[in-house]
Amino acid sequence: xxxxxxxxxxxxxxxxxxxxxxxxxxxxxxxxxxxxxxxxxxxxxxxxxxxxxxxxxxxxxxxxxxxxxxxxxxxxxxxxxxxxxxxxxxxxxxxxxxxxxxxxxxxxxxxxxxxxxxxxxxxxxxxxxxxxxxxxxxxxxxxxxxxxxxxxxxxxxxxxxxxxxxxxxxxxxxxxxxxxxxxxxxxxxxxxxxxxxxxxxxxxxxxxxxxxxxxxxxxxxxxxxxxxxxxxxxxxxxxxxxxxxxxxxxxxxxxxxxxxxxxxxxxxxxxxxxxxxxxxxxxxx
Amino acid sequence: xxxxxxxxxxxxxxxxxxxxxxxxxxxxxxxxxxxxxxxxxxxxxxxxxxxxxxxxxxxxxxxxxxxxxxxxxxxxxxxxxxxxxxxxxxxxxxxxxxxxxxxxxxxxxxxxxxxxxxxxxxxxxxxxxxxxxxxxxxxxxxxxxxxxxxxxxxxxxxxxxxxxxxxxxxxxxxxxxxxxxxxxxxxxxxxxxxxxxxxxxxxxxxxxxxxxxxxxxxxxxxxxxxxxxxxxxxxxxxxxxxxxxxxxxx
Numbered sequence: 162x163x164x165x166x167x168x169x170x171x172x173x174x175x176x177x178x179x180x181x182x183x184x185x186x187x188x189x190x191x192x193x194x195x196x197x198x199x200x201x202x203x204x205x206x207x208x209x210x211x212x213x214x215x216x217x218x219x220x221x222x223x224x225x226x227x228x229x230x231x232x233x234x235x236x237x238x239x240x241x242x243x244x245x246x247x248x249x250x251x252x253x254x255x256x257x258x259x260x261x262x263x264x265x266x267x268x269x270x271x272x273x274x275x276x277x278x279x280x281x282x283x284x285x286x287x288x289x290x291x292x293x294x295x296x297x298x299x300x301x302x303x304x305x306x307x308x309x310x311x312x313x314x315x316x317x318x319x320x321x322x323x324x325x326x327x328x329x330x331x332x333x334x335x336x337x338x339x340x341x342x343x344x345x346x347x348x349x350x351x352x353x354x355x356x357x358x359x360x361x362x363x364x365x366x367x368x369x370x371x372x373x374x375x376x377x378x379x380x381x382x383x384x385x386x387x388x389x390x391x392x393x394x395x396x397x398x399x400x401x402x403x404x405x406x407x408x409x410x411x412x413x414x415x416x417x418x419x420x421x422x423x424x425x426x427x428x429x430x431x432x433x434x435x436x437x438x439x440x441x442x443x444x445x446x
Numbered sequence: 447x448x449x450x451x452x453x454x455x456x457x458x459x460x461x462x463x464x465x466x467x468x469x470x471x472x473x474x475x476x477x478x479x480x481x482x483x484x485x486x487x488x489x490x491x492x493x494x495x496x497x498x499x500x501x502x503x504x505x506x507x508x509x510x511x512x513x514x515x516x517x518x519x520x521x522x523x524x525x526x527x528x529x530x531x532x533x534x535x536x537x538x539x540x541x542x543x544x545x546x547x548x549x550x551x552x553x554x555x556x557x558x559x560x561x562x563x564x565x566x567x568x569x570x571x572x573x574x575x576x577x578x579x580x581x582x583x584x585x586x587x588x589x590x591x592x593x594x595x596x597x598x599x600x601x602x603x604x605x606x607x608x609x610x611x612x613x614x615x616x617x618x619x620x621x622x623x624x625x626x627x628x629x630x631x632x633x634x635x636x637x638x639x640x641x642x643x644x645x646x647x648x649x650x651x652x653x654x655x656x657x658x659x660x661x662x663x664x665x666x667x668x669x670x671x672x673x674x675x676x677x678x679x680x681x682x683x684x685x686x687x688x689x690x691x692x693x694x695x696x
């Protein structure tokens with residue numbers, strides 16, 4: 162920046178004598194910069210005020226919220242756990258767990274073609290298949306799991322199957338992208354050696370490519386499964402099975418202690434998932 | 447009778463790029479140990495990779511047992527490749543697999559896809575792998591992972607893998623450049639012995655001139671993709687070496 166300032170001075174300096182920066186120059190430069198910075202800060206401040214006005218001041222139902230004391234007592238309704246609900250949470254918890262497992266598994270299956278197409282060095286026909294592979298990955302990641310679940314609920318109807326598909330499709334983006342990148346980074350030497358034995362493409366895949374990427378890919382899959390437990394816990398909100406459905410029902414019947422019970426259960430299975438994930442990932446790498 | 451005849455071989459990595467090989471011809475006879483020497487960047491590795499078409503030559507012919515390798519379809523090429531063993535500078539083993547699996551990968555050209563998927567190699571292959579491991583002195587390392595071995599041991603596995611193919615020709619791409627002088631000598635002697643025992647002709651890139659002269663019965667020298675010298679090791683004198691390396695050789 163200072164250099165640009167120096168350059169502009171040099172242009173004015175017609176007799177082309179050597180230009181040396183003086184303290185005055187530096188101060189003048191900083192003053193000019195200060196003005197611009199002030200303008201930017203002022204602009205940001207106006208935007209923040211405007212956002213607060215539109216989204217908070219005008220959009221909030223202040224009447225209903227009432228006084229601060231009322232807010233606190235509203236929040237306090239959630240304090241306490243409805244222990245009677247726990248036996249009924251066992252099956253939905255298991256269902257959530259299963260949705261995450263089957264969803265991740267199905268996702269991995271969908272990942273196989275997506276990875277094959279989306280890895281530059283193995284894609285079968287670069288100008289067409291590579292963009293398809295990358296599009297699949299981006300599509301999967303850029304749509305939220307709730308939106309995917311809404312989509313599959315309207316396709317398959319209410320129930321866990323929709324949840325499984327939502328999880329599977331949402332998982333493809335991350336797993337396939339990381340796997341494709343791992344494949345793009347493989348060492349070419351062993352591939353050359355396997356090809357030189359007269360192996361075909363499939364054999365090169367089994368003996369040359371997969372052994373090189375398997376630890377990374379497994380680690381990514383397990384990490385994604387851990388995330389999928391969280392995801393499948395809320396999918397029931399839109400009718401795609403699991404704990405989310407119970408959560409929704411407790412909320413609708415104003416059983417706030419029941420809501421807390423469900424949240425506790427979600428926390429429980431996430432912690433279990435994290436333990437398993439940590440242990441298994443340590444094993445494979 | 448010559449096993450391999452190379453005629454006017456040219457190669458470049460892109461159609462607009464510089465020519466790496468500029469019309470090289472030579473042949474390898476039965477029981478030959480042919481060394482290719484020359485400075486770095488002369489095209490030695492490219493030349494050796496053209497033989498089994500890991501690099502596609504741009505023109506010229508390569509006759510392997512009378513069959514022109516350059517004209518083969520991919521399926522036929524794989525049949526030829528499985529007859530040609532290759533040993534690499536960086537060993538190119540599959541690090542995460544056991545020594546046994548690395549050796550068995552030498553049989554892939556003779557193994558179907560289903561067997562490959564389940565690593566269900568034939569009993570005969572496993573037996574010959576064990577025999578080869580004993581021969582190269584790694585009997586006690588059968589179940590080790592390839593990346594647990596030392597450099598010399600890794601290259602022994604590389605040699606055994608190439609020999610698993612029961613090759614009719616061995617290609618060696620700088621087999622000793624990643625090893626120290628003592629191990630280099632051991633490895634070269636092992637290759638020489640095995641090639642002699644199994645009557646496999648060898649084509650070997652090497653930049654250690656002394657090692658080349660000790661192991662081979664024929665030398666060709668190349669410089670910038672052109673053959674500068676061909677003859678028996680004894681005819682390679684100081685003047686010829688200077689010509690090949692285009693520099694003062696002490």
